[in-house]
Amino acid sequence: MVRYMIRVTQAIGLDMVAEGVETKDQADFLSECGCDIAQGFYYAKPMPLEDFNKKLQNQTKP
Numbered sequence: 001m002v003r004y005m006i007r008v009t010q011a012i013g014l015d016m017v018a019e020g021v022e023t024k025d026q027a028d029f030l031s032e033c034g035c036d037i038a039q040g041f042y043y044a045k046p047m048p049l050e051d052f053n054k055k056l057q058n059q060t061k062p
Contacts, residue, residue: 003033010034 009016018030021040030038044055 002030006030006033006035 006016015037016035018035018038019040021027021030021038021042023042026040027038027042044052047055
């Protein structure tokens with residue numbers, strides 16, 4: 001079902017965000033299915049905007 005929904009969404013030109021990704025296995029499965037964008041506790045816990053901006057700045061530094 002997930003593979004089908006990703007294919008249909010891509011076929012009609014829409015972007016899809018997979019939500020609720022909590023494990024590496026889930027992230028890997030979605031990636032194998034062609035899902036390009038995902039969010040969830042696997043990547044980061046909810047945080048205040050200021051903390052997110054600091055995290056983002058640290059990840060983009062060479």
